[in-house]
Amino acid sequence: MIKKLPIVFLMLFSIVSIAQTISGKVYDEYLEPFPGANVKTSTQRISTDIDGNFTLTKQEKFPFTLEVSAVGYKTEIIEVTDANQELNVILKESLSLDEVVISASRAPERIIESPVTIERLGLNDVKNGTSISFYEDLANLKEVDVNENSIGFKSVNTRGFSPFENTRFVQLIDGVDNSVPIFNFSVGNLAGISELDVESVEILPGAASALYGANAFNGILLARSKNPFEYGGISTYVKTGITRQEAAGSNNFYDVGIRMAHAFSNKFAAKVNFTYFEGEDWHADNESNTTGIGGVETGGFRRVGDLGSDPNYDGVNIYGDEVSGNINGIARDLVRLGILPVGTDAVIPSVNVSRTGYREKDLVDYRANGLKFDASLHFRPFGNEDLEIVWNSRYNRGDNNIYQGTNRYTLKDFLLQQHKLEFIGKNFFVRGYYSENDAGNSFDTRFAAINLNESWKSNNRWFAEYIGAYARAFTGNIPNVPANNAQAAHLAGRTAADTGRLVPGTAQYQAALNTVSSDVAGGVKLLDRSAFYHADANYNFRDVIEWAEIQVGGSYRLFNLNSQGSIYTDANSRISFDEFGLYSQIQKKFLDDRLKFTGSVRYDKSQNFDGNFSPRVSLSYGLGENKDHILRGSFQTGFRNPTTQDQYIGFFAGATHILGTAQDNLSRYSVNVTNNDGTTAILTGQDAIDRSFSALSVSQGNPQRANYNLVKPEKVKSFEAGYRGVFNLTDTNLLEIDLNGYYNDYEDFLTEKVAFVAHYGEFVNGAPDAALLNAWNNRDLTRFSIKTNSTAEVSSYGAGLGLKTKFFKKFDFGLAYNWARFRFDRSTDEEFKPGFNTPEHKVKVQFGNANLFKNFGFNINARWQNSFVWESRFLDGVVDARTILDAQVNYRVPSIKSRFKLGGTNLTGKEYIVAPGSGLIGSMYYISWTIND
Template structure:
């Protein structure tokens, strides 16, 4: 028996030793400075077998392959080198040459095929892992604001909205964000939700951003810009990475509050066929308090303070409930509650989990199957028509993707649950109604005023019994209201909408020689499920579909392929609308001895389908009822009972009446005409897709100035819009037919009408145009210096459509400056970013107001400790400390200070 065991052991040991093992050692250096490069990738060509250099730039690679084979050595910002391995125990020294310019970086998004930024047919902005390390912003997502032509509007500490080329809102439905190929939009609301379901900073590979229309390749929502976030592959980036960031947010209203941001990433390749990764990030802090108590009227700031009888404070809710008591009393509003009393503890929280399993059946990147699951939970604040406290929300995506060298096919599903979210305005309105009905409150007010002649005494009498924030009675009423989804009595925000999406692409580059052809398509289904609290889905989910197909041809001409021609076209069809074609044509010419002067011109058409809200919303937001214009939505919405004046009650047959959504589109007055004293019927046809025709010229190049080189990136664009989608305010009379008899005018006089917001298209001519210029160079033997300028403007004749608000919401002038050195001395670097922008008008359903000009400075210093594979970073945002508003109604944004420790990234 012992002999048999020894024989088996000998055979097993022999079989192991007979498997060839090749060892390669080496060092990777910067060709110019001679300094070693930590974190460089070393892998066998066409295989997922490799390693990384340590903090000293050294590596040891042990593989089962027999020589000869080829190693690929690469690191971000440097040109890849290939090394031939011809024997076992070979020792190599690899010198990598730094890219002459960031324009040498490779991007995929512009044409759905790899190409240098220098040669891209459209404007591209890019952020990679090296830039993320050097950013002075508190997070990589905040750092996007330092890119040329990019705006980041701060809704709250955890919810930022990225925008390009104007028409910004927090509900930015004109901008698309893809994370590993998945649309990061909320299925119900159709706009990107920042990085709430994005990725951990440790897992970011690249971020590519295309300003302007991209519908020709990416469909309906890529209307005003698109951003691509890609994560690291577990085959190429293995190991365990960890990051901890601690900091303070400082604001006058909220004081100094700490925040914590913790991330961990684990990736492992079990073989050259199977790899897996998981990343988890957790952020907790305090939101920016919103404490703007200025009076408002008709959607704008107005005169008067809390002492006036019809006061309506911006960040005070519940005082929107107001009536005209007539005579000497006049218009009176109920006493509201401050937002700080309605947002519980203003806790900001974000937890993200991302797991992925990668399988390569042939052991290389010719074919790869990926299953990806992403989950996000937390708290944030969203400002739309009202201010929403999004608490305990849940978002998830599951994707299955098969991709190869020339194709991909993927499908994913996005699900969301609003959790314990609620509308702060309705929370205040219905807490008020818990302790005293509107009728009783106004009756007491009027009675006391008639006796005393004092508004102060009348309010004090009517407020007798008012629930006081901080008391158990207030908290009990508040908890009941925020748990109730019926907006007549409650404030809860319900949503369990799903989105199903699939898309595919095939590149014929290996089958067709004379040009590069691609074809692709996508299919999407929305399943709206708000239980009637947002949409008119009272009887069950509302499903509707969209699909699209596209093709692209790219061909190079002239000597050395200096001229590149790109043509693409896409057809999209949505269930409720006619189909749309989106063509794009571009030319790019590379001049100069080394093709370092690149000129480009492009023409394209884009379109945007009306959102789920544009079509199916049915929501009484207090100041107005929002009703979508899908044909099957008009009769499905019926308002809650509305109080009718004494004079109007005989005309409707009772003290209350109800209104259908159809009346808002077919029997309503233009709100502006009533305000101007000349009531006229509104013109609000059912909404249809929005279109844009875009022209762009650009230049990218490398200019030699003797001792230094300057990279230049210049672009100019002009956009012309047709059927621009807009919300319009209309007034629906309780009786009478608008334009046919005097009863409808009598209803206006008696106050027997209700404001609606309808979704339609403006007939006005709208255009926007702008330009951007970016300059980057090195000075003083290694210091990075960059400056960029963006100009944005739009044209619109307000008189052609008085009820239309364009909401361009973008400063005309922006200047951004960057200065730093990642290697000021050994293991030490720093970076400074400064931004200035001019003032501009912000228009929204929440409020119209001017956003003041501002100058912001962010800075960071970092220090590497190779012995423990760590980088320490100390930085701050808005170091000047002057608070500013990203939009009217949000919290004033103060300063952030942080210190971070990152290991093995």
């Protein structure tokens, strides 16, 4: 037996390498060490360390295949024949059209083969970005718009209809919808992913409901974080610089982040991320006069209190001046009540006068910050990717960030927490997560100013003093004020009424502001702890069924609203409702794999609405010897369920009552109103539907019933055609082309319409009865903003062109152009405001070199768009054309594993607005130091 041992030993050695480690190193094409590259064999998967080194510790049979890959780089496959083989691998950047995406079909495929348009941001794009963060760099992608609510709160949109509260676009982070329950839309990267942890971002412009369900109406963003099994180590960054804005001056900002990840074994790994940002927000200081909330700028800035000013002045970013009344009518009432002498009303003109308001900068703290923390535990029971169990918790806190909706809100001590448990296999996933927000001390700036005025001096007293002083001045009873001069009398009236007014900057003013901004009953503070529970699952039958790739999946969501009556009609009882969806998809290739068919269908049902089917069909065909010229065409549908606010909102917004119109919400909302004769009445949500006059009829003086219906889902039919291809300009230079065109047809567009609800009376067979006509004639009407659907015929269409190439082998060049228009037949709904809010023409240019010379690179991005009309509940107006230039230079220091970057945004210095009423966006200049990225 002993004599046979050498023979047995040699036989075993020929099969395996006993306790023999195999090592190697990975470089990028500039021969710099490549950290975080994936090294994979049939039995294990590891990542390179910060110096690009890797070591295989498991025993492998010779020969075996080694696969080295990284996002944005071509995969290298090496055959390893013995333990002494020198393994030095160079990864080269791949064509962007060769990069693998999963969002378009919920299965890995090259971008060039995707059945629909898709945009992508990879690791290289993150490193070479010119903006302050990768999220802002999304604005440089074709078809993507990034709207800036505030310095810490940006929202992404595609293909139009993009207000700040973008409920038509879905954002998923590792499969988790990071929309905020209180708003029903994402707050961008305020509650997002760390720059150090992002692996890739994919954006599907256009309808995506067939696979992703309700609300993936305009598009969807899918961000993937780095798996700690594949990306280990400690990495960190520090950024600092200044912001410059004419209104705010120059101010410092800070941005820091750290990521720690470690695979303790091939079964267990964990990671932690922490980021913090602080900076001065963009000040909003537009004091132009307007026609009121939801109106337009009238220009002709003349401040209240100046001789010759508009007595009914309502400034864009001045709040509290929305409180307005006809002083002749008020004077008659005060005379009747004996508060003013008889005859006073005879000299009072029939004009509206507004209270003196406060500037936004006196109401909010513009020093904004955001903190994000998340932690993940990853467990692989079998030591491989056959099954991975993930627990992830995210906490996102924001302070003093501005959100512009119907009013301007300051998100103070705002918190969003999310917790996920997920089971991921080779062909399936099952996940469940919980999302809850806490509005903290957030408040409505307009209501804060209104209540601040009221807390100091009641409206009745203020108008009485105004009218009394006006009458004395007009009749020559105030020294040094000329008689019979209306302008001088208005100035005297305001001076008298404002005597002793709270002055910003004083302790008395701050104490009063603190009191009113904490007042829930007064409609100032946003009290909300709404939440939702979500579960979804997907299974791919590719290893079971060979003739085609078939997937099935589904999702379920349960909403729990909790605003205690401050936003929703839940003062006396909680509101809860649910929705679910089921989908299936089949993909099949024909004709030597040149023709690819994709068909999908999804069924969704919400508790409050009828079920809805969303089909999608697409065909793509590969031309050329290498199938690198792809023609594609698709038809798909999308739908959007009414948001929780569309269904259950119910509160007073300063000039109007906002009402959601789910059937059971009508009886939940009521408001006390006062008639012009001093009597009172109670209006309910049902009254707002049954006896309301349309805003158009009120403006025309012709009483007509509003006829607004209860909300229901809106729908879109989308047609798209495109081409993706690669041309060889030279032996070493390629030109990538991505061209697409689309047409969208909308039905039952969700909207908000103004109605004036009569305090008494009824419509009989569509005509007002005598009591209702009396309410009309007496102006016993209350303004409501009602959530409903439009009968308007609305469509949108557009095209996009993207080009990418290299100059002189090293210089990257990209050009993107987008054209977008919409069509609206106003005769189908004269009161509807489409809110397309998108420029017709956009051009984006990128030029850079990641390695101009050893360890040094640069990148430049320029964006231009033409002027366009912005419509919103806050203010309508024109957004001027603009050109934005961002740039950065960077230097790598391998010896300390660092990258230094110096850059700036909006380098032309010309300030611009994203929307009427928002702060002018200035310039940012920064320097950053990143370690182990």
